Amino acid sequence: MQRASFLLRFPPALKAVSRTMATRTPTLVPVDRQAYNGGDMIHDPIATVDPEAFEIMKQEKKRQRRGLELIASENFTTKSVYDALASAMSNKYSEGYPGARYYGGNEFIDQMELLCQKRALQVFGCDPKDWGVNVQPLSGAPANLAVYTAIVEAGGRIMGLDLPDGGHLSHGFFTPTRKVSVTSIFFESMPYKVNPKTGLIDYDQLEQNAMLFRPKVIVAGMSCYARHLDYARFRKIADKCGAYLMADMAHIAGLVAGGVVPSPFEYADIVTTTTHKSLRGPRGALIFYRKGVRSVNAKGVETMYDLGSKIDTAVFPGLQGGPHNHTISGIAVALKQCLTTDFQEYAKQTVANSKALAGRLAELGYTLVTGGTDNHLCLVDLRPKGVEGARVEHVLDLAHIACNKNTCPGDVSALRPGGIRLGTPALTSRDFKEEDFVKVAEFIHKGVEICLKYNDKAGKTMKDFKAFCESSEELKADAKKLGDEVMEFTTNFPIPGNEEA
Ligand SMILES: *Cc1c(COP(=O)(O)O)cnc(C)c1O
Ligand SMILES: *[C@@H]1O[C@H](CO)[C@@H](O)[C@H](O)[C@H]1NC(C)=O
Numbered sequence: 001m002q003r004a005s006f007l008l009r010f011p012p013a014l015k016a017v018s019r020t021m022a023t024r025t026p027t028l029v030p031v032d033r034q035a036y037n038g039g040d041m042i043h044d045p046i047a048t049v050d051p052e053a054f055e056i057m058k059q060e061k062k063r064q065r066r067g068l069e070l071i072a073s074e075n076f077t078t079k080s081v082y083d084a085l086a087s088a089m090s091n092k093y094s095e096g097y098p099g100a101r102y103y104g105g106n107e108f109i110d111q112m113e114l115l116c117q118k119r120a121l122q123v124f125g126c127d128p129k130d131w132g133v134n135v136q137p138l139s140g141a142p143a144n145l146a147v148y149t150a151i152v153e154a155g156g157r158i159m160g161l162d163l164p165d166g167g168h169l170s171h172g173f174f175t176p177t178r179k180v181s182v183t184s185i186f187f188e189s190m191p192y193k194v195n196p197k198t199g200l201i202d203y204d205q206l207e208q209n210a211m212l213f214r215p216k217v218i219v220a221g222m223s224c225y226a227r228h229l230d231y232a233r234f235r236k237i238a239d240k241c242g243a244y245l246m247a248d249m250a251h252i253a254g255l256v257a258g259g260v261v262p263s264p265f266e267y268a269d270i271v272t273t274t275t276h277k278s279l280r281g282p283r284g285a286l287i288f289y290r291k292g293v294r295s296v297n298a299k300g301v302e303t304m305y306d307l308g309s310k311i312d313t314a315v316f317p318g319l320q321g322g323p324h325n326h327t328i329s330g331i332a333v334a335l336k337q338c339l340t341t342d343f344q345e346y347a348k349q350t351v352a353n354s355k356a357l358a359g360r361l362a363e364l365g366y367t368l369v370t371g372g373t374d375n376h377l378c379l380v381d382l383r384p385k386g387v388e389g390a391r392v393e394h395v396l397d398l399a400h401i402a403c404n405k406n407t408c409p410g411d412v413s414a415l416r417p418g419g420i421r422l423g424t425p426a427l428t429s430r431d432f433k434e435e436d437f438v439k440v441a442e443f444i445h446k447g448v449e450i451c452l453k454y455n456d457k458a459g460k461t462m463k464d465f466k467a468f469c470e471s472s473e474e475l476k477a478d479a480k481k482l483g484d485e486v487m488e489f490t491t492n493f494p495i496p497g498n499e500e501a
């Protein structure tokens with residue numbers, strides 16, 4: 001009944017569509033309802049209420065514990081962050097901002113959001129007079145979209161590091177045949193690149209192109225670039241062409257917080273970051289924006305920043321509804337931990353480990369893009385070895401080593417990347433030290449050797465290769481032997497919040 005009266009409100013064209021659909025044969029399956037036969041569905045633990053979901057979670061926990069996690073964007077969060085995520089904060093609807101909500105009952109939600117904002121500014125040394133922060137974005141890509149929505153008109157121009165060169169999808173990625181990221185559909189995007197010989201960002205070319213393209217925003221950020229970004233140079237280029245400089249520090253935020261890599265805050269107008277990578281918090285994002293005087297002209301007339309209200313309204317009500325309050329609580333908890341000397345030690349260790357891993361791989365004869373690393377990741381160019389990144393990724397995965405295939409500068413096809421990306425944050429959280437990463441490098445080397453041993457007879461395509469891995473008892477035995485060594489090694493390193501089986 002309700003549905004019929006609802007349809008009456010639709011214009012004729014939509015009613016016509018509904019009528020057509022009504023004449024089709026029904027495809028819905030009758031819903032099979034059963035009484036809950038445990039004790040009390042509201043209060044029973046997940047293991048009782050939903051053993052199926054519980055079992056999957058248990059398996060995932062086990063997988064995380066037995067393997068070597070080298071995906072550069074991943075980390076293990078802490079017990080206290082888990083506690084915040086699983087708290088009553090998850091229940092609350094609170095559209096709006098502190099002091100201006102659309103629903104009642106938000107006094108504690110307000111307190112938490114303000115606490116989260118205060119800590120976010122504190123962690124990165126931002127004076128609240130000069131910087132504001134929005135803590136509501138649901139994740140990194142939506143945070144970046146919110147920034148473009150706030151300060152670039154529809155169809156306006158943005159420039160970011162190309163995805164195959166180490167940039168992120170949300171920096172305007174498109175291919176010759178497809179506008180892949182929504183940020184290249186709604187905005188006009190022009191990438192900048194790395195020099196294919198050195199693997200380093202080609203700032204001169206970026207400057208030339210920026211002067212022609214005149215973007216509204218230049219994005220300084222990366223998901224796979226092993227060197228520091230030259231924020232001072234980015235600032236100069238942005239000033240010269242009249243663009244805002246947005247730094248996306250998603251990958252390195254924890255290292256910035258720990259003071260072990262250069263901070264973008266001195267140079268950028270806007271800084272975005274995810275909270276679940278190097279910050280070790282729950283999945284979410286932050287947008288920092290400058291306040292106060294933006295520029296002073298020759299006559300001494302000041303132009304003020306107006307980023308705060310634009311960014312806040314782009315996030316809500318522009319792109320989102322109610323914020324995830326339990327996440328904001330978890331971010332607040334994670335940020336407090338960033339202020340400890342322990343966290344700074346971790347950040348230092350993360351970089352030291354990355355250098356140890358890259359150093360040992362170089363000794364073993366591997367080519368590293370840019371020749372090494374300044375941060376938490378390295379990109380191994382496997383092309384000189386004559387084996388594809390995807391194959392190595394697959395064989396390492398069989399041996400419980402998780403990393404990802406990645407394009408290397410000059411790769412002709414993004415579909416057949418020539419390298420693998422390795423990151424140290426997650427295993428550093430498990431208390432791995434330099435000598436442990438030397439061991440990790442040797443495990444990876446053994447994986448590559450397995451790959452090379454079978455590469456020629458394993459077929460041309462990746463599909464052939466995977467089928468070969470399924471069927472070859474010999475390869476499986478080699479991978480299992482390596483996997484067993486890896487498992488034995490990892491049992492010595494506990495994971496935060498994942499102690500029990
Ligand atoms: C991971 C990442 C993002 C996107 O974050 P999601 O939370 O996955 O949407 C954005 N920018 C950079 C540089 C990243 O590395
Ligand atoms: C919940 O969401 C609202 C947004 O409406 C936010 O202001 C509030 O701070 C959030 N709660 C917490 C705990 O952060």
Ligand SMILES: *[C@@H]1O[C@H](CO)[C@@H](O)[C@H](O)[C@H]1NC(C)=O
Pocket residue numbers: 072075076251252254255277278279280343345346347348350376425426428429430
């Ligand atoms: C992951 O967490 C550790 C602390 O356990 C931290 O030192 C590290 O910086 C985090 N990740 C990254 C990418 O930095």
